[in-house]
Amino acid sequence: MKTNFIYTMRWKFILVFVLSIASVVITLLIAYQVFLRLVFIKPFSIPIRWVVNHIGSSPVLVVVGSLLFIVFFFTYSRKIFAFLEEITLGLKEISQGNLSYEITTKTSDELGVLAEHFNQMTKKLRKSIEEERNAEKAKNELITGVSHDLRTPLTSVLGYLELIETDRYKDEVELRYYTNIAYEKSKSLKKLIDHLFEYTSLSGEGIKLQLKKVNIISFLKQLVEEFTPLLKKAGMSCRLNTAEDTLYVQADGHQLMRAYENIISNAIRYGSVGIYIDILIAREHDQAVVEIVNYGEPISERDLPYIFERFYRADKSRSSDNGGTGLGLAITKGIIEIHGGRISARSNFKETAFVTKLPLTI
Incomplete structure (x- = not known):
């Protein structure tokens, strides 16, 4: 939030000061003209003449003008001071632990900027505390x-x-x-x-990637070859389909292999009734998209949003009794994400697909 020079606090106070003086002058001029007429009207003439003769008009004008200036100054600046009080109240609230308190930004001057920074500070502090609680949990x-x-x-x-x-x-x-x-x-x-x-x-960001230029198509073809014995044992075969010749990504081949090994192993373990595993590779804008599809029993809608969470086990597929540790997909997600990519899953009565997207490199 940028502050316009015209709307800065110094100019606002100068404006309030000038308005206050102008209001005092106008008020005194009007009052002087009124008193000039009242001096000839009873019963106002007697006290007015007494004040003029014993005190003098100039001291009265100075005193009355000073009092009027104070009144007008506080009247014109009440919004500024009210905003300051609101900021003070906000600081008090946050000091007492109320991090949801936000100041309504009413001006574009320094106080408005201060209020905006205050709100950003409380949001960041609230987010930091929430992340700390989540980390502890x-x-x-x-x-x-x-x-x-x-x-x-x-x-x-x-x-x-x-x-x-x-x-x-x-x-x-x-x-x-x-x-x-x-x-x-x-x-x-x-x-x-x-x-x-x-x-x-x-x-914990403890792995340092050894990034190299990897052709994801030939990489997956080689990985499928390594799974041939396991596929034959399960009575399955893998079909790889792509319209591209090469799709290059910056990746640590060893880590990327572990990620896709987990997905393909799951596809064999839980999709054997479907006979086939399909791997579809395509270019989507500046990303390499890999879909690994099996045709076994679907993952329930209840379980699907949580399958990448550590130790999460769905009824059929995330059981330690059939070899799962509950960490395979969480590890896969972590590997894909540290490569700057994303992973998602979809499942219905026809197929279950794991989709990874990795940024392409030249």
Whole structure:
């Protein structure tokens, strides 16, 4: 908010001063003409003549003029002082913790600028406190989620190791069975810890990207080739469609691979009934758009807005029992965003699609 020179406080006070003097002069001139007529009219003539003879007209005019000047000055400047009082009240409110208080900007002078800055300050302070509260809440949720997800497999590992330690097994076959379960649960623990480390590194800006020029089309073709054994095992195949020859993005190939690996793995895990996975690559203005589509069971409308949140598990797809840690999509979202991109998802009874958009580079 810029201040017009004409509407600055100094000019307003000069204007108030001039108006006050002008009003005093006009008022005294009118009063003088009135008294000149009243001096010949009884009963006004006696007190008027007494004042003139004993005090004098000049002292009376000075005293009355001074009083009138004070009255007119406060009358003309009352809006300015009222605004100052409102700013003072605002400072008092914010000092008492009322960060929702806002001053109505009524002028374009320095006070208006001050009020605007005051409102911006309260908004930023309110946002800062809200972000701090959200960060504290997120930290508590993270601790709770980690504790829960670590405790479940760890309890199983300890339980089976206790059976082995106390020789409570029938034969070597049962021993190996217990050992295998403990081993698989330990792998789940490691996977969760690895994912947790990745997520905290991303959210805490602990990863330094090694950016290079990457052709997203050839990059995804190569990644699909690596998934061929897993696709065959699931009885699926992947179709890659694009009208472009090359689409270049600035990216850390290793991190980008982890992001798309998570999406494709999810597509295989939860879309196997659909047989196909389609990867559609296109140019949209200055962005490379990648859609990874599977034709399995849809994600419910209730779950869809939250699938990128850490530790969120929908009824069918976000369960630790089927291998999910609840962090895969949160990690994917973090990787895409630190590359300056965006990720979204849509799902209906026909298909489920994860859409990523990354800025193109020359």
